[in-house]
Amino acid sequence: EDQVTQSPEALRLQEGESSSLNCSYTVSGLRGLFWYRQDPGKGPEFLFTLYSAGEEKEKERLKATLTKKESFLHITAPKPEDSATYLCAVRKIQGAQKLVFGQGTRLTINP
Amino acid sequence: NAGVTQTPKFQVLKTGQSMTLQCAQDMNHNSMYWYRQDPGMGLRLIYYSASEGTTDKGEVPNGYNVSRLNKREFSLRLESAAPSQTSVYFCASSSTPGQGATNEKLFFGSGTQLSVL
Numbered sequence: 001e002d003q004v005t006q007s008p009e010a011l012r013l014q015e016g017e018s019s020s021l022n023c024s025y026t027v028s029g030l031r032g033l034f035w036y037r038q039d040p041g042k043g044p045e046f047l048f049t050l051y052s053a054g055e056e057k058e059k060e061r062l063k064a065t066l067t068k069k070e071s072f073l074h075i076t077a078p079k080p081e082d083s084a085t086y087l088c089a090v091r092k093i094q095g096a097q098k099l100v101f102g103q104g105t106r107l108t109i110n111p
Numbered sequence: 112n113a114g115v116t117q118t119p120k121f122q123v124l125k126t127g128q129s130m131t132l133q134c135a136q137d138m139n140h141n142s143m144y145w146y147r148q149d150p151g152m153g154l155r156l157i158y159y160s161a162s163e164g165t166t167d168k169g170e171v172p173n174g175y176n177v178s179r180l181n182k183r184e185f186s187l188r189l190e191s192a193a194p195s196q197t198s199v200y201f202c203a204s205s206s207t208p209g210q211g212a213t214n215e216k217l218f219f220g221s222g223t224q225l226s227v228l
Contacts (some may be wrong), residue, residue, distance in 0.1 A: 004153075032215055034215070034216065034217075041221070041222070042221055042222070043115070043201050043203070043219030043220050043221050043222055044154070044201075044217075044219050045219070046216040046217065046218070049215055049216060087153070087154070089154075091215065097142060097159055097161055097167070098156055098159070098169065099154075099156070099217065101146075101153040101154040101155075102153055103151060103152065103153040104153060
């Protein structure tokens with residue numbers, strides 16, 4: 001069965017304290033892995049797509065990496081405005097229309 | 112740009128009532144989706160429409176029906192609401208998954224918070 005598991009469920013950091021969020025996946029035939037950011041009361045907003053092991057993408061203080069079993073979202077020197085829930089999702093080669101989401105990591109950055 | 116617009120934003124129903132959630136996108140996307148989001152469960156796909164005139168079941172279709180009215184609009188109907196359908200519902204759209212990186216990402220609406228009493 002396809003599974004996407006994110007850890008930790010929640011993470012509190014001080015402003016400037018770097019850390020990483022984890023997304024581990026078990027799918028047959030990965031087409032792509034996606035990261036989204038979701039603010040309270042809003043819909044998810046696209047951040048990155050990763051397609052192959054070893055690939056990396058960066059945007060401001062965020063960097064996403066991909067291996068054959070998991071993806072990491074590294075956040076460097078975070079600011080309070082980076083507080084949000086971060087969602088990971090995978091798309092399979094078979095059934096490419098469907099995204100399977102993890103439960104998300106709720107990130108809080110304290111000033 | 113409006114992007115993906117969902118109505119209503121909030122709704123309270125009694126068990127057994129029916130309602131339709133509306134969704135429209137102005138990005139000329141082929142594919143549209145309905146997800147529900149529950150605490151600890153993540154986003155789960157209810158139905159999707161790969162193109163105008165087609166619809167397919169997702170992970171949790173029971174108790175729901177959909178209509179792809181035209182390329183822009185995709186509605187979700189609850190015929191007889193149940194408390195288990197209390198959730199936040201999101202509509203999303205994308206260009207054409209499987210046909211290039213730029214077409215892969217989903218654009219989401221701001222959600223409908225539905226409570227069934």
